[in-house]
Amino acid sequence: MKQVRLADVAELAGVSMKTVSNVVHDYPHVAPQLRKSVQEAIDQLGYKPNLTARRLATGKTGMIALAMPEIDHPYFSELSRHIAEGATRRGYRVIIEQTLSDVDAEHAVLKDREAGLVDGVIFHPVRMNTLEIAKLRRDTPLVLLGESTTPVTTDHVMIDNVSAAVDSVKHLLSLGSRRIAFLGVVEHDITGSTDQRLLGYQQGLVGAGIALNPDLVFPVPDFSPEASAEAVTAALSRGVDFDGVVCRDDKFAIGALRGLTAAGVKVPDDVAVVGWDNTALGSYTTPTLTSIAPDKLRLAEVALELLAERINGYQGIGRHRVVPHSLAVRHSAPAPGS
Amino acid sequence: MKQVRLADVAELAGVSMKTVSNVVHDYPHVAPQLRKSVQEAIDQLGYKPNLTARRLATGKTGMIALAMPEIDHPYFSELSRHIAEGATRRGYRVIIEQTLSDVDAEHAVLKDREAGLVDGVIFHPVRMNTLEIAKLRRDTPLVLLGESTTPVTTDHVMIDNVSAAVDSVKHLLSLGSRRIAFLGVVEHDITGSTDQRLLGYQQGLVGAGIALNPDLVFPVPDFSPEASAEAVTAALSRGVDFDGVVCRDDKFAIGALRGLTAAGVKVPDDVAVVGWDNTALGSYTTPTLTSIAPDKLRLAEVALELLAERINGYQGIGRHRVVPHSLAVRHSAPAPGS
DNA sequence: ATTACAGTTTACAGCGCTGTACATTGGTCC
DNA sequence: GGACCAATGTACAGCGCTGTAAACTGTAAT
Numbered sequence: 001m002k003q004v005r006l007a008d009v010a011e012l013a014g015v016s017m018k019t020v021s022n023v024v025h026d027y028p029h030v031a032p033q034l035r036k037s038v039q040e041a042i043d044q045l046g047y048k049p050n051l052t053a054r055r056l057a058t059g060k061t062g063m064i065a066l067a068m069p070e071i072d073h074p075y076f077s078e079l080s081r082h083i084a085e086g087a088t089r090r091g092y093r094v095i096i097e098q099t100l101s102d103v104d105a106e107h108a109v110l111k112d113r114e115a116g117l118v119d120g121v122i123f124h125p126v127r128m129n130t131l132e133i134a135k136l137r138r139d140t141p142l143v144l145l146g147e148s149t150t151p152v153t154t155d156h157v158m159i160d161n162v163s164a165a166v167d168s169v170k171h172l173l174s175l176g177s178r179r180i181a182f183l184g185v186v187e188h189d190i191t192g193s194t195d196q197r198l199l200g201y202q203q204g205l206v207g208a209g210i211a212l213n214p215d216l217v218f219p220v221p222d223f224s225p226e227a228s229a230e231a232v233t234a235a236l237s238r239g240v241d242f243d244g245v246v247c248r249d250d251k252f253a254i255g256a257l258r259g260l261t262a263a264g265v266k267v268p269d270d271v272a273v274v275g276w277d278n279t280a281l282g283s284y285t286t287p288t289l290t291s292i293a294p295d296k297l298r299l300a301e302v303a304l305e306l307l308a309e310r311i312n313g314y315q316g317i318g319r320h321r322v323v324p325h326s327l328a329v330r331h332s333a334p335a336p337g338s
Numbered sequence: 339m340k341q342v343r344l345a346d347v348a349e350l351a352g353v354s355m356k357t358v359s360n361v362v363h364d365y366p367h368v369a370p371q372l373r374k375s376v377q378e379a380i381d382q383l384g385y386k387p388n389l390t391a392r393r394l395a396t397g398k399t400g401m402i403a404l405a406m407p408e409i410d411h412p413y414f415s416e417l418s419r420h421i422a423e424g425a426t427r428r429g430y431r432v433i434i435e436q437t438l439s440d441v442d443a444e445h446a447v448l449k450d451r452e453a454g455l456v457d458g459v460i461f462h463p464v465r466m467n468t469l470e471i472a473k474l475r476r477d478t479p480l481v482l483l484g485e486s487t488t489p490v491t492t493d494h495v496m497i498d499n500v501s502a503a504v505d506s507v508k509h510l511l512s513l514g515s516r517r518i519a520f521l522g523v524v525e526h527d528i529t530g531s532t533d534q535r536l537l538g539y540q541q542g543l544v545g546a547g548i549a550l551n552p553d554l555v556f557p558v559p560d561f562s563p564e565a566s567a568e569a570v571t572a573a574l575s576r577g578v579d580f581d582g583v584v585c586r587d588d589k590f591a592i593g594a595l596r597g598l599t600a601a602g603v604k605v606p607d608d609v610a611v612v613g614w615d616n617t618a619l620g621s622y623t624t625p626t627l628t629s630i631a632p633d634k635l636r637l638a639e640v641a642l643e644l645l646a647e648r649i650n651g652y653q654g655i656g657r658h659r660v661v662p663h664s665l666a667v668r669h670s671a672p673a674p675g676s
Numbered sequence: 677a678t679t680a681c682a683g684t685t686t687a688c689a690g691c692g693c694t695g696t697a698c699a700t701t702g703g704t705c706c
Numbered sequence: 707g708g709a710c711c712a713a714t715g716t717a718c719a720g721c722g723c724t725g726t727a728a729a730c731t732g733t734a735a736t
Contacts, residue, residue, distance in 0.1 A: 003692085005695065006692065015719070017694090018693095018694075018695090018715080018717080019716075021693070022714095025694095029712095029713055029715090030714075031713090031715090034715085048450055048453040049452050049453065049693080050453050050454040050691085050692050051452045051453065051454050051455045052393045052394045052399060052454040052691085052692080053454065053690080053691070053692035053694090054719090055390045055696080055721090056692080056723085057693040057694040057721055058695090058721085059721070063433070070419065071419050072412070072415040072419040074410070075408040075417075076414075077409055077415035079407065081410040093435075093455075094433065095434075096418075096422055097425075097431075113386065114386055114387050114388070114389045114390065115387070116389050117343060117431075130689080161720095197691085215371060227646045253516075258624065261691080263450060268549055280410070284563060284597070284619050284623055285622060285623065285624065286596065286599060286623065307521055318541050335534060342723065343721095343722060343723090345723095354686045355683075355722090355724090357684090357686075367682095367685090368685085369683090369685090372684085372685085387723080388722050388723070389723095390721085390723090391691090391721070391723040392722080393691090394691045394692070394693090394721085394724095395723040395724040395725080397723080489731035616694080
């Protein structure tokens with residue numbers, strides 16, 4: 001039951017350890033028949049290289065950490081999947097770290113209490129601000145995701161939230177909506193996302209010559225669909241008149257759908273709804289959800305690419321990459337004229 | 339930029355490496371003032387223990403692998419979250435491995451091409467059968483999840499699918515349903531889940547003295563909601579008369595909801611629907627979905643517990659643990675009399 | 677003063693692998 | 707035939723840490 005070591009194979013094959021190592025690694029300059037006999041020894045003993053030892057010797061771990069708020073949120077789980085696949089393709093394993101949007105947990109991600117665990121980190125911060133990130137940042141290669149403002153020294157991948165929000169508004173306008181609401185502004189929301197999306201919402205309206213109306217910006221107490229359903233219900237009962245909603249989030253959009261439907265308001269005929277993130281959830285609602293679709297695959301690929309470059313020694317200033325988005329058009333805000 | 343080593347700290351503090359190590363590990367028998375001065379040296383140099391080296395020396399990696407078909411499937415992402423949290427609580431880090439239901443990938447999980455990476459593996463197989471698992475299984479501690487039949491030698495955690503299906507049927511019966519359908523039997527489905535759920539479905543009906551009707555077992559070409567929506571639509575247009583549906587899966591239930599709604603059939607009034615897995619999806623549908631709710635938290639905890647015992651040397655025969663389930667009652671099949 | 681002993685601290689040999697520097701071999705070319 | 711060279715193969719010193727055994731304390735008991 002004892003672990004078979006390189007030395008054991010070397011002894012059996014009657015060669016040096018290094019030669020066995022070379023065979024394991026398919027090093028080109030090994031004589032064919034020697035390679036064969038070494039391989040036989042490997043097979044016979046059932047030798048498996050010990051990764052930990054290899055890592056200590058090479059200094060590379062072949063692992064990256066993926067730190068996000070919650071892995072069971074559809075947006076994050078979908079993104080994780082792409083990152084996991086891309087990482088595998090690049091020969092990395094992924095270790096997951098859930099911060100649960102906890103400040104301490106986020107600090108821990110950057111603080112590196114221990115070294116040599118991973119070669120790099122992909123991190124989607126929620127509660128940390130630029131300053132803290134810049135201050136805590138260690139030597140481990142790091143790529144940031146999401147909309148928080150980030151230190152110029154750090155790589156960052158995101159979509160253009162402002163222009164995406166503008167796109168949402170434009171789509172609603174093209175459907176004939178004129179009184180377009182924004183759902184939801186969450187109290188104490190520390191993510192920059194809401195700000196940027198709200199900004200784009202305003203920009204879209206102003207660009208179309210429509211006056212802003214503060215009553216059309218719906219606050220929501222928390223991030224649940226329930227809360228946003230209530231927010232919509234409350235707006236309706238206040239008599240707020242609207243015919244389109246840009247939602248901060250698919251979950252909010254789902255709440256909106258529910259609140260509207262419950263009040264007998266028809267979606268999309270009376271009110272068209274656009275969500276955000278194009279999570280799988282949107283395919284499961286009734287009606288199905290039109291939603292801003294960040295190119296998650298691209299996001300994952302770019303993040304991995306930047307990280308790989310850092311791991312391979314790139315030392316330059318932070319790169320800030322904007323990844324494309326589109327609008328996934330479904331029934332809650334269909335294509336114009338359909 | 340060079341990594342600070344234990345030896346560096348030792349030199350600065352004027353003590354042996356081992357003493358520094360003892361301080362790092364809070365070993366009790368270190369004189370207070372020595373401990374203090376060593377700690378100062380640690381802080382001054384910003385020393386961080388190198389985990390890889392520690393692992394090589396101790397032989398423990400402090401990591402477990404979590405291998406599942408797809409991490410962005412709601413059931414798996416929710417389960418992953420619990421496992422990740424439980425693992426963290428127990429001092430383990432989790433590395434994720436997606437098999438994408440691919441045979442080779444599943445083989446790779448068990449095959450251990452490399453050693454010393456993780457202390458143990460939690461694996462939810464889909465395509466491998468008992469025999470293959472038993473054959474490939476290596477020395478790494480392993481806990482299996484899911485409904486495939488598993489080798490007696492291996493630990494396994496699951497819910498009682500048969501009795502859960504019976505519960506579904508009973509619930510529908512309590513609502514007055516009598517012509518209860520089962521959706522969906524997928525061609526070439528290699529998971530044991532469907533079989534067991536179908537078995538429970540039959541058992542529930544027979545137990546209530548209701549004759550089985552093959553027409554009420556709806557086949558579905560694949561695992562998508564679209565396919566199951568079509569299957570329901572097809573059944574309706576065949577003139578199949580039913581007033582309740584037990585679904586193999588929440589995704590199927592969502593498809594059923596869609597197909598029924600599209601055909602003008604009222605849920606739950608005309609047809610009550612029960613899903614399976616109680617994924618978050620079920621809260622987002624209209625109507626919300628009643629669903630078999632495996633105790634995912636418990637599932638995660640038990641799996642981790644069994645794995646921890648294996649890691650700590652337990653060598654006994656495979657333990658097969660059944661974890662409780664319940665029925666999450668929502669609108670698609672409400673509580674009787676509500 | 678001597679012994680005993682619990683409490684501290686140290687020296688050092690690995691953990692299993694790889695990189696480096698060097699040794700060996702057998703051609704090839706004049 | 708000797709020089710040169712590319713292709714192969716080897717020896718061995720680490721990578722940074724921990725476990726073990728042994729070596730010191732100082733104090734209490736004899």
